[in-house]
Amino acid sequence: MANAVASMIFTMRNADKAVKTNNPLRGGVALANGTKVAGSVSHASAVQTASKWAGKVVNPLLIASCAYNVYKSDDKVKTGVSSAAGLTGMFLCEGQMKKGKIGNWVKQGANWLMKKCTKNVKAQNIGTSILTGLAFVAASIGGYELASKAGESAVDLIRKSDPKKVDENYYASYEPEVKTTLDEKA
Numbered sequence: 011m012a013n014a015v016a017s018m019i020f021t022m023r024n025a026d027k028a029v030k031t032n033n034p035l036r037g038g039v040a041l042a043n044g045t046k047v048a049g050s051v052s053h054a055s056a057v058q059t060a061s062k063w064a065g066k067v068v069n070p071l072l073i074a075s076c077a078y079n080v081y082k083s084d085d086k087v088k089t090g091v092s093s094a095a096g097l098t099g100m101f102l103c104e105g106q107m108k109k110g111k112i113g114n115w116v117k118q119g120a121n122w123l124m125k126k127c128t129k130n131v132k133a134q135n136i137g138t139s140i141l142t143g144l145a146f147v148a149a150s151i152g153g154y155e156l157a158s159k160a161g162e163s164a165v166d167l168i169r170k171s172d173p174k175k176v177d178e179n180y181y182a183s184y185e186p187e188v189k190t191t192l193d194e195k196a
Contacts, residue, residue: 014050015143016150017043023151033082035075042068073097092161099157103149116145 021043028036042064049061076093083089107113120141124134 013143014047015140016146017046017050019143019147020150021047031079033075033078035071035078039068039071039075042071069101088162088165091165092158095161095164096154096158099160100150100154103153104146107146107149112149113146117142120145 021040024036024040024043027033028040045057045060045064046068048057049064052058076097080086080090080093107116117138120138121134123141124137127137128134
């Protein structure tokens with residue numbers, strides 16, 4: 011259920027981005043996520059097979075979508091760095107939620123919370139799945155946004171830096187006699 015909750019949110023989010031950014035690959039990501047949702051609620055073998063296939067193509071489609079955004083961008087360096095950093099942050103956070111200790115802590119916390127809220131076991135399971143799915147979405151989006159902004163900031167800092175000042179600071183770190191020797195060679 012948590013996977014279905016996360017996939018449903020990602021379906022809506024990617025469909026919205028596909029329309030707003032006119033990026034056809036984002037539409038493919040939305041379709042793949044929607045297929046994963048259908049696979050979690052349907053027991054038909056064709057839907058199950060399509061769902062497994064869709065789960066394998068979501069990340070490559072996301073990468074291709076970012077590459078498309080870089081291709082269409084006026085500032086390819088900044089878009090490329092922020093996209094690459096964002097995807098890295100997203101994949102790291104998702105990996106921690108799927109297989110890391112953080113994901114286990116979130117699931118245990120959600121389970122504990124649902125046991126405090128209701129005595130109905132079915133409601134506890136559904137609530138835990140929903141909370142876990144929401145936490146996964148938050149980690150994925152948060153990881154992407156934080157890393158993407160860090161990448162943008164790094165590009166801005168590098169562009170604002172003065173190469174002469176960098177050289178002066180580099181030479182200043184040497185011993186005085188080494189600096190004199192380097193200046194004589196230049």
